[in-house]
Amino acid sequence: xxxxxxHGVFVVPFHGMNENPTQCIQRDLQxxxxxxxxxxxxxxxxxHHSAGMEIIASPELFIAAAAERTRRLRFGTGVISxxxxxxxxxxxxxxxxDHQTMxxxxxxxxxxxxxxxxxxxxxxxxxxxxxxAEELDVLIRLMKGEWxxxxxxxxxxxxxDAHVHLQPYSQxxxxxxVASAVTPSGGRLAxxxxxxxxxxxxxxxxxxDALDVNWKMANAVAAEHGRTMDPRRLRLVMPMHLAxxxxxxxxxxxxxxxxxxxxxxxxxxRLSLPKDADPVKWYIENKVGVIGTxxxxxxxxxxxxxxxxxxxxxxxxxxxCADWEAxxxxxxxxxxxxxPHYAKALxxxxxxxxxxxxNQPDFSNQRQKxxxxxxxxxxxxxxxxxxxxx
Numbered sequence: 001x002x003x004x005x006x007h008g009v010f011v012v013p014f015h016g017m018n019e020n021p022t023q024c025i026q027r028d029l030q031x032x033x034x035x036x037x038x039x040x041x042x043x044x045x046x047x048h049h050s051a052g053m054e055i056i057a058s059p060e061l062f063i064a065a066a067a068e069r070t071r072r073l074r075f076g077t078g079v080i081s082x083x084x085x086x087x088x089x090x091x092x093x094x095x096x097x098d099h100q101t102m103x104x105x106x107x108x109x110x111x112x113x114x115x116x117x118x119x120x121x122x123x124x125x126x127x128x129x130x131x132x133a134e135e136l137d138v139l140i141r142l143m144k145g146e147w148x149x150x151x152x153x154x155x156x157x158x159x160x161d162a163h164v165h166l167q168p169y170s171q172x173x174x175x176x177x178v179a180s181a182v183t184p185s186g187g188r189l190a191x192x193x194x195x196x197x198x199x200x201x202x203x204x205x206x207x208x209d210a211l212d213v214n215w216k217m218a219n220a221v222a223a224e225h226g227r228t229m230d231p232r233r234l235r236l237v238m239p240m241h242l243a244x245x246x247x248x249x250x251x252x253x254x255x256x257x258x259x260x261x262x263x264x265x266x267x268x269x270r271l272s273l274p275k276d277a278d279p280v281k282w283y284i285e286n287k288v289g290v291i292g293t294x295x296x297x298x299x300x301x302x303x304x305x306x307x308x309x310x311x312x313x314x315x316x317x318x319x320x321c322a323d324w325e326a327x328x329x330x331x332x333x334x335x336x337x338x339x340p341h342y343a344k345a346l347x348x349x350x351x352x353x354x355x356x357x358x359n360q361p362d363f364s365n366q367r368q369k370x371x372x373x374x375x376x377x378x379x380x381x382x383x384x385x386x387x388x389x390x
Contacts, residue, residue, distance in 0.1 A: 001310065003232050003312055004312075004342075005342040007313065007314055007316075007338075008316070009043050009315060010044045010046070011044065012048075013045075013056060014053050014263065015055055016053075016259055017053060021055050028056075031331075032073060033070060038332060042315070043073055043074075046059060047077070047080055048114055049084075050114055050116040050117050050120060052263075059077040059079075063075040064097060076175075077108050078200075083112055083131040084118075084121055086157050088159060090135075090139055091164050098168050103174065106174060106196075108178065109179070110132065111185075130154075132185075135156070140176065148163070149162070176193070177198050178195045188221050194227055196230075196235065197229075197235065200237045211236070211304075212309070215234065231309070235315050236308065236315065237316075238304070238317060240289060240291075241330050242294055242297055242330040243293065246293055250280045254280060256320065294337035298341055301342070316331075
């Protein structure tokens with residue numbers, strides 16, 4: 001591992017259909033405060049417009065509020081679905097947020113995940129990736145200060161001398177990222193435009209299998225443009241819930257895991273949970289994510305290293321399948337035991353402890369001799385004083 005591993009959370013978010021949505025959004029903001037206190041590096045926030053469970057429609061609005069509540073945490077849009085927006089308006093929102101957070105924002109973009117979102121906007125789902133590529137090119141040119149006169153071949157925008165009137169706070173640009181799941185389209189765009197990659201399905205079988213393939217694609221395209229991809233800007237997303245024991249973690253996840261699986265399959269069937277199966281046991285056996293202890297989290301991350309090689313950040317997927325107190329405990333355990341493992345923060349402490357242990361007899365002997373010598377000296381001084389008085 002030559003690239004230091006950083007740690008963050010992907011707040012999609014998922015929230016149970018029976019919960020108060022106002023309180024859910026407030027808890028998401030409270031989670032950002034907790035993560036800031038615990039030393040996490042980043043939080044990425046999703047955009048969705050239908051299906052009921054992923055209830056943030058504007059990651060920019062959420063990030064603006066969360067940034068005011070935190071000190072050092074960085075935020076990313078994960079992701080802005082470009083085919084749903086005018087590229088000039090999107091560029092202006094990103095630049096404004098870059099200024100409001102004084103450079104604590106990154107901007108991830110994608111074609112849009114939920115087919116139901118696209119249908120409501122009258123967008124042909126088969127065109128989404130092509131629309132995305134078209135709009136991404138325009139957006140980057142605008143953020144770089146170019147004046148653009150261009151009409152979308154899909155009819156989604158018509159720009160006439162379009163330009164941003166405010167330069168980004170982050171120079172020359174804030175970090176721009178592209179979503180990558182199974183298809184190679186994200187990797188191609190990352191290589192072409194020198195963007196970071198957000199692998200949103202790193203643990204699911206199809207996404208896991210495509211990890212190294214898409215990274216190679218990104219590197220190949222980058223090489224065509226005279227660049228190399230930086231693994232420090234590669235982020236892998238994995239669901240995790242941790243507890244003090246595996247049994248406790250499994251118990252915690254019975255709170256909402258089945259509902260999450262039902263939702264995940266509602267828009268497009270992806271997880272084949274047998275009707276009578278225990279969802280928690282099935283989830284673990286099929287390596288959909290981690291339900292266990294910090295040691296299980298470390299084993300899962302090491303598995304990603306074996307597949308991918310170096311990467312810069314592990315993003316835990318916030319699924320809210322456990323209740324709030326158990327969820328907070330999970331993030332605390334990760335910060336307490338998993339983060340220092342990869343930072344090598346414990347090695348010097350262990351070496352020092354082992355050194356003292358190995359030399360304990362000698363150190364104890366020296367300490368005892370010093371103590372005996374001091375006692376003897378003090379007693380001797382007292383005897384001298386008594387003799388002097390006589």
